[in-house]
Structure formats: structure tokens, C-alpha cells
């Protein structure tokens with residue numbers, strides 16, 4: 001399931017990100033690609049260990065930790081430190097599936113984790129570039145995603161996806177992965193739908209209504225059955 005999360009960053013945080021990224025040394029994006037995807041990838045990235053990338057990554061992780069929609073949709077166990085990429089005119093990323101296992105550099109050494117949820121946080125106003133849609137394939141076909149700056153899309157890391165060529169301007173984004181407590185997208189989607197329905201119902205009938213109490217119990221018992229922590 002593709003899930004849009006609006007306003008992950010405030011306008012001030014967005015401006016801070018863009019200003020910090022302006023002065024970075026962008027390198028060939030193939031440094032973080034697997035063998036197949038390296039052949040399809042044509043973009044620029046801020047090096048993973050650049051201090052600015054770490055600092056902006058922390059800002060994004062803090063914002064995500066406070067975002068109930070992200071937590072409900074991704075059910076994150078671990079979130080990979082965000083990376084930053086840029087597609088200038090003529091750049092694109094052909095169809096690929098992201099690597100299943102990645103190593104994140106942490107202060108305690110590299111940590112290996114599984115990518116269950118892929119995320120792209122848009123940092124450029126869509127009016128400032130043409131092309132550059134993130135195109136995700138699923139059982140229902142292809143979905144082209146181009147969001148306002150500060151908004152984010154989550155999609156299953158199992159999906160084939162690509163970034164359409166940029167025909168004008170430059171598209172900047174943060175991207176990262178989460179290992180979820182619930183590995184299967186179908187199960188995460190059911191839990192997300194159930195959580196949203198419970199929230200809506202509790203607004204209408206109150207949190208103490210027996211139906212809300214019962215459904216909340218069902219949510220927790222499904223999470224207990226399906227999660228790995």
C-alpha cells in the first residue's frame with residue numbers, strides 16, 4: 001500500500017534542509033546502489049557520513065518519531081538514517097527493487113537490517129521541476145507520485161519502482177528505509193486500516209465505548225501475533 005504523509009517537515013525545517021544541502025559536495029548516487037540498481041541509477045547523493053547529512057537525518061527522524069501516521073503505517077522497529085539525493089535535468093533511476101538488507105553506520109558500528117518500508121520525503125516544490133515522478137508498481141498497476149515539498153510517500157520495499165527523467169529543474173529528496181515490526185505489507189496495511197477506523201470510531205462514540213475497547217484489543221492481539229521485536 002502507498003501511504004502519503006503530509007507536512008512531515010514544517011516550512012522552517014524544509015528551508016533549513018534546503019539551505020544545508022545547497023553547500024554539500026554531491027557525489028554519484030551509485031555509491032549506495034546494489035549491482036543491478038547501479039546500472040539503472042543516474043543521480044547525485046550527499047555522502048552518507050557527511051556531517052550535514054547526519055544532522056538533517058536526525059531532524060527528520062525526530063519529526064517522524066512524533067508523527068502518529070508514520071508510526072501507524074510503518075510500525076517501525078528500526079529506521080535507517082535518511083540519505084539525500086538530487087536529480088538534475090536528464091537524470092533518472094530505472095526500474096529496480098531496493099536491496100533487502102542494508103548496513104547502517106551507527107556510533108556503535110555497522111548495524112544490519114531488513115528493508116520493509118521505503119520512504120521518499122520530497123524537498124523541492126513540484127512547480128520547480130518537470131518529470132521526476134516516483135513511479136511505483138503494484139498489483140493495480142503503476143502509481144506516479146510527485147508531492148509538495150515536506151510531504152512523504154511510504155511504499156512497500158518489495159515494489160518495483162523508478163524515478164522518471166527530469167526534463168526541467170532539479171528534484172531534491174530525502175530517502176530511507178524502515179525495518180518494520182511487521183514484515184508483510186498486507187498485514188501492515190490491515191493494521192493501518194484498523195487503527196484508522198478505531199481512531200475515527202472513538203471520536204464518534206468515545207474511547208470507553210465497548211466496541212472501541214474490543215477493537216483496540218483486536219488490534220493489539222493482531223500486532224502481538226504478527227510482530228517481531
Ligand code: NI
Nearest residue numbers: 096097098161
Ligand atoms: Ni529505490
